[in-house]
Amino acid sequence: MVFGVSGFRKLRKDQPEKPPRPDKDGVIYKPLEPLGERLQAWRTVIEDARQMAIYDRVAESVDAERYVALQEKYxxxxxxxxxxxxTKYIDLAPWFMIHSRLARLLDLDRRPPCSILDIGSGGGQFLAIAKAHGHQTLAFDMPEPDHYRDLLALFGIDRVEGAVELGKPLPAAIGKFDLIVINGQVFDVFKDRSKRWKLPEWAGLIRYLCAHHLNYPGELFIGLNKSDGPTGTEEFYWPLVDLAEKHGATVDRKYATMDFKLEHPLTLDEIDAVEWGSPSPR
Ligand SMILES: C[S@@+](CC[C@H](N)C(=O)[O-])C[C@H]1O[C@@H](n2cnc3c(N)ncnc32)[C@H](O)[C@@H]1O
Incomplete structure (x- = not known):
């Protein structure tokens, strides 16, 4: 059975107060509440009609019975x-809301079907939106936690397990994509947590991805995360945003996002980038 939100289009009189954005402090996640109620509540936060249509499409794509089974499991x-x-990611609605904004930014509802790799895909809500709009999707993420794997299975999205590690190629089986998304990543923290990546590390990864995993014309989207790092209260890493802007990326400084639309691989020659291995031949 597939869940539909059409019955919720008209707000009820007893509609609860609008919840805040999921990327703001103070959000209460409710992963055990009925999906329909959560989808209805978070729908009210969306003001843009196009974003709302994106949200509705992914909401309708979720298999409600399998979702209930997943709630019971966890x-x-x-x-x-x-x-x-x-486990907050099991509460799908806030993430559908926030990622439908990203999907709109990336024109997922308007572009012809393309292939998309999400690195550090988490619960896969962004890719679920992409899939619901006809795109081919692949998730890459760490083997743990289990509920990320189960959420991707719920959405019917393939996943390759592994980790982004400094200087190490991704598994060759990953292949090439029209769009690579890295959003809210946390792999830029050194293992001992004493420091975060700087430009040489980031430039090495970007150069590697452009050389080995992107089709051309292609698109690379990076949305930074500020909540992880040595102190747990880091600021966005602005030098990367500045570098991206200098190289023609569309940047949004409110969210520290960078969108590179590329005709050719980006090499960032002025940076003394960390060397990255090449994927082994398939
Ligand atoms: C804050 S979550 C963001 C999830 C998702 N991109 C989103 O926007 O909802 C960070 C994600 O990065 C993944 N991650 C952490 N270290 C990683 C690494 N070294 N390589 C790949 N993914 C990693 C985590 O498992 C998690 O899925």
């Missing part, structure tokens, strides 16, 4: 966890 873990634990 119920005990969710109850034990605090709000900041990754």
């Amino acid at each position: 119920a005990a873990q969710i109850r034990e966890n605090e709000q900041r634990a990754t």
Whole structure:
């Protein structure tokens, strides 16, 4: 059975207060509440008609019975966890809301079908939106936690397990894509957590991805995360945003996002980039 949101289009009189954005402090995640109620509540936050259509399409694509089974599987873990634990991603609606904004930015609702790789895909809500709009999708993420794998299976999205590691190629099986998305990533923290990547590390990864995993013309989107890092209260890494802008990326300084539309691989020659290996031949 596929869940439909059409019955919720008209707001009820007893409509609860609008919840805040999921990337703001103070959001209460409710991964055990009925999907329909959550989808209805978060729909009210969207003001843009195009974003709302994107949200509705992904909402309608979710298999409600399988979602309930997933809630039951993780119920005990969710109850034990605090709000900041990754089981918050089982609450689909806030993430559909935030990622439908990104999907709109990237024209996923208007561009012809293309192939998309999401690096550090988490619960896969962005790729679920992409898939619901006819795109070919692949997730790349760490093997843990299990509920990310189960969420991707719920959406019917293939996943390659592994990690972005400094200087190391991605598995060759990943292949090439028209669009690569890295959003809210946390792999730029050194293993001992004493520091974060700077331009040489970032430039090495970007150069590597452009050389080995992007089709041309192609697009590379990077949205930074500021909440992880040595102190846990990091600022966005602005030098990367500045560099991206200098190389023609469309940047949004409110969210520290960079969107490179590329005809040729980006080499960032002025940066003494960290060397990256090449994927082994398939
Ligand atoms: C904050 S979540 C963002 C999830 C998703 N991109 C989103 O926007 O909703 C960070 C993600 O990065 C993944 N991650 C952490 N370290 C990683 C690494 N070294 N390589 C690949 N992914 C990693 C985590 O498993 C998680 O899925």
